[in-house]
Amino acid sequence: MPTLHLSQDDAADELLGRDPLALLIGMLLDQQFPMERAFAGPRLLADRLGVETLSAVQLAECDPELLQRHFQGPPAVHRYPGSMAARTQDLARLLVERYDGRADALWADVPDGATLLRRLGELPGFGAQKSKIFLALLGKQCGVTPPGWREAAGDYGQEGARRSVADITGPTSLAEVRAHKQQAKQAAKEAKAAKG
Secondary structure, three states, X not given: OOOOOOOOOHHHHHHHHHOHHHHHHHHHHOOOOOHHHHHXXXXXXXXXXXXXOOOHHHHHHOOHHHHHHHHHOOOOOOOOHHHHXXXXXXXXXXXXXXXXXXXXXXXXXXXXXXXXXXXXXXXXXXXXXXXXXXXXXXHHHOOXXXXXXXXXXXXXXXXXXXXXXXXXXXXXXXXXXXXXXXXXXXXXXXXXXXXX
């Protein structure tokens, strides 16, 4: 079981380390929302559902309005509780249909990094970038290292990178990832201004 420090909250990180579905949902929630709060979301959701481990079957079958209320809080599980509750339920349904409700079945038998990247890209809410970041997180911190995983993860798979949540192992690396993201935003602004 990996020891993760993605939410900077011991109880939330403990759940992420032992529950692959919680980790997958945390990655799903990491969008237009502070990283640590996104990865703390699965713990909030588990507490509200009264469970120790999240279940794709339970989430898939949950009444959508009830699930949305769980997402609304307070505090809210996400900045956009309605759409993220629906996306989480869509994710759970896909896992039930294709992977026996097991998030870890996504990567358990995968022959190579390219196949895992393709599988991740088929998940609701997982675009190309998010899929690469999650693949890098699995490889760097969870021991999921099929052949070619670093290549499939692109820049996010680089050893020693400080680009994404895949590289966060504590407060120092969190600050380094934040600094990298700020620099990337600034560079993008400057490039846009130069064009305009």
